[in-house]
Amino acid sequence: MTRMSVPNVKNSIDRAIHAVEGRMTNGLSPASIMVAYFDWLVHMAHSPGKVSEMSENFARKTVDFNIWAARATMDPDLPDFIQPLPEDRRFRSEEWKKFPFNVIAQGFLLKEQWWHYATMGIPGVSKHHESMVHFGARQWLDIISPTNFFATNPHVLKTTVEQSGQNLVKGAENFWNEVMRNIVDQHNAADSEYSVGKNLAVTKGKVVYRNRLVELIQYEPTTKKVDAEPVLIVPAWIMKYYILDLSQYNSLVKYLVDKGHTVFMISWHNPTAQDRDLDMEDYVIQGVMESLKAVTTIVPDQKVHGVGYCLGGTLLTIAAAAMARNEDDRFKTITLFTTQTDFSEAGELMLFIDESQISYMEDMMWDQGYLDTKQMSGAFQLLRSFDLVWSKMVSEYLLGEQPRVNDLMSWNADATRMPYKMHTQYLRRLFLDNDLAARRFEVGGKPISVSDIRTPMFAVATGKDHVAPWKSVYKIHQLVDTDVTFVLTNGGHNAGIVNEPGHPRRHYQIGTKLDNDKFVPPAEWAERHPVIDGSWWEPWEAWLTEHSSGKVTPPQVGTKGGDYDPICDAPGTYVFED
Template sequence: MTRMPFPDIKNSIDRVIHAIEGRHTNGLSPASLTLAYMDWLIHTSHSPGKLNELLENILRKSSAFGLWAARASLDSNAAPFIQSLPGDRRFNDPAWKRFPYNVMAQGFLLQEQWWHYATTGIPGVAKHHENVVSFAARQCLDLFSPTNYPFTNPTVVEKAISTGGQSLAKGMQNLMEDLQHSLLEDKNPDDQPFVVGKQLACTPGKVIFRNRLIELIQYSPTTDKVAAEPILITPAWIMKYYILDLSEHNSMVRYLVDKGHTVFMISWHNPDARDRDMGMSDYLNLGVMDALKAINAVLPERKVHLVGYCLGGTLATIAAAAMSRDNDDRLQSLTMFTAQTDFTEAGELMLFIDESQLTYMEDIMWDKGYLDTQQMAGAFTLLRSYDLIWSRIVSEYLLGESPRVNDLMTWNADSTRMPYKMHSEYLRHLFLNNDLASGRFPVGERPISLRDIRVPVFCVATQTDHVAPWRSVYKVHDLMNTEVTFALTSGGHNAGIVSEPGHPRRSYQLGVQTPEDKHIPADDWLLRHDSRDGSWWEPWSDWLTQHSTGQIKPPAMGNADAGYPVIAPAPGTYVFER
């Protein structure tokens, strides 16, 4: 008789405790934060020279600020004592130049400047801990910004006076409605101006394949001839695919179809506790490889332009490397949108990545079987706290403005979960250990190397990306031994990609590097390539055409004889999973 092994009770108890804690810490590890704080505190307290500098700095700056404030109280045109950092829009309104608001704003910026000085440059503090403490100090200071309070924000005061207090009353109404929806978990889908399948994700097409992880959508052609090689788009599974098929005017899918391309799109299943053991290999095999198999049935003997966005771009790169290693030549090209392959400089997301934090997150996911949307949203919200928290509080609750809703904001609120095993593997192998760039990432029984990729690559990065900083994305040049066309576009991680022709204030830079070319540092690349007005979609479409082998008649929708019948109309069923 076989005896069942005893469960690891001690480990399970630890995990349960961490999972319970995580509900109150928004997934942040208290140990990780404490280690960072103690590292900074101990080294600071043992650096009398630095402490003397800090004391001297605050006394000197405070004295100078006092004299400036006296002048500014009489002259609203006085030059600012401290210039706001580039991108800081909090005090741009002319009302902040009037006394006493000019003194309030400048006093706050002085505090921000001093605390940055106090939390950086401490001898002996680990760089990661320094970044965490500096970031935490900024978040705490944001609580006290004069922009966030009705009586210290001149725009709020002026609007309250001009509307007879109606703006504040409307703001209170907005707050009560948001609290009600939050408590009832009611998103009011019937009241939304953008609905999936109607205003969003409405490009005509058919679902021709479904497994436990993906639905594969084939879009209907709109031209008499199409490029011989079809396009397979692998979106990030952290969000719904339809960011690439938003409204009719800014749908990348519709743009490609109208340009004469046959487009296939992966729509990911929204995992739940039953999918806890799905790993990176499942996303590769059930996702990219099964989709390629279906496309090969619809268009036999035709190679494929593989396209990946964010996490989907990293997965597409892994697939391309594994296929090259195994002499699988079904790819015609590889395109990556804001996708990282080297994670040594992965931006401010690395604030939440260390051994302590990952172990804590794994315990939280172990309890549920997945990482829920609130925990993921919490990290991204902190990284853009002004745009996603404070500016919304000011506009909706203090100024009484109606909530702004557009197609991109609707998509941004439609997030998905991530399975326990996959997310743990992704964070450890890629973020923490950087296995992909180091040639250690395993696919099957053997590791892969990005230097095996031989198909031409088109790589897109965005200038103000908080998720995949463009200099990090740029590292692809050092990892691949193939022709790389690199496009750097204006905008952020999402808005920079949804950059249709005709979109105002859009620009991009474009450069090509071959294996024979010498390495160009990222900042040098920036200086060497001129900015061009317009959308990067257009040069990418031309690039796809240049790397295609001609035109053919549009293929049939699916191939029932080969086991890929039409299952349902686009956008399918997985996109509606909550």
């Protein structure tokens, strides 16, 4: 007995150490990072040709830049030495075209270019480690960008002169308020203008079903007739559902209801340590399948339009594949918003996913029973450090501007946790091992295949998605044997989905691949399909109507005396769980 218990004790010690350490590293594994840099350094040391080439490149570029900088002192119209990337907004203002700031900006861009060259293309370095080192270099360069410092940012200097330094006083206030909010763990005070149930998530409806994992909301009809088939929306469990029911003007739920659809929405329970053993199958069965059972009971004899967002779309796909295996045809259509089903090219989020990193996260979650919201948000902030960290620092601390808050930002601050067992399975089986695409993912002890799905599909991807890159979302074409209508819209992972008609500067591309059509690579698809101004909500709603069987009298809300009596008003209770 004693000899068998020793390994468990040692394992517990290791886990405890990693759990404490993880709180200081924001969930990033030091071992994973060190291995990546060691791989890069060792192969760099064994590549004298590459080192010589880098040295020559550095010397040549430095001489050319110094000549350009000397000319730039006299010629304000001199073309840039280095053209910034199209998505780089840091040096676009006219202040950056004047000496000495033009030289400062161009010198920094030269440094970025050289580090890109130094971290990429080293023979022998694994692709994953190369990406990690390159990403780390970008993070370091983002920190030292001249836009982030008072003395090297012309816009900040100009504002300071114009306001006699009051911007710095206001910036100090903003900084102190932010420190105090972090100490007491409170949201921005300005968020008070947005409140769930007050001006967020206010579309009228009732909670008609509740279990340990979900509340199911049925929304009240606003039209005399509705499409016969109801809509069931499965949001990601990493987010509060009301991103799809924000303010009344940009609520997808309200848009659908006003267009004559019966809409149901899953609202996920925010897990605590007591939920540590909830697994992926619990989310499929208790989340999607139990909700679907409620919907088909309240609206009998009708199939259902299934809609999934992000991880909710992945979960919906898993449920649909399991149903297809059992010849369960209750879904009329399936719509996926920014949903990955093949994780082989899952974008920069894969930087944080390897065996070392997942093992480290498992130890952290083992200690507390869940993945904390701060640990998740840290990874997303790194992926968009300029937008989420440095531009915010400049605007609030150096320019003294009031923190900008809108409904989407308020929702973004209202994060949720992930239970230990489920999140471990999700990371390993989907991201690391890609079991769903490889037909190894099991539901009910049997593997499922996405190719069994015969239901027409509508998939939406966004062009600037750091979480689910559009070319990864596009892979659904290679996995299913059914008609797929695909939309590529501008915007990011969330802003591209909250895309109401009338929103300025919105556009999309759309095309349908029939079951028997040949596969078209994503880059070729983007070239073939024209850009259309407007919101993709409109063609999607028309697609839902096209795949419906006609108009009927709206069903009652709940079953009135049955198993799905209304429990409380929307937005329910789970959405308020901290």
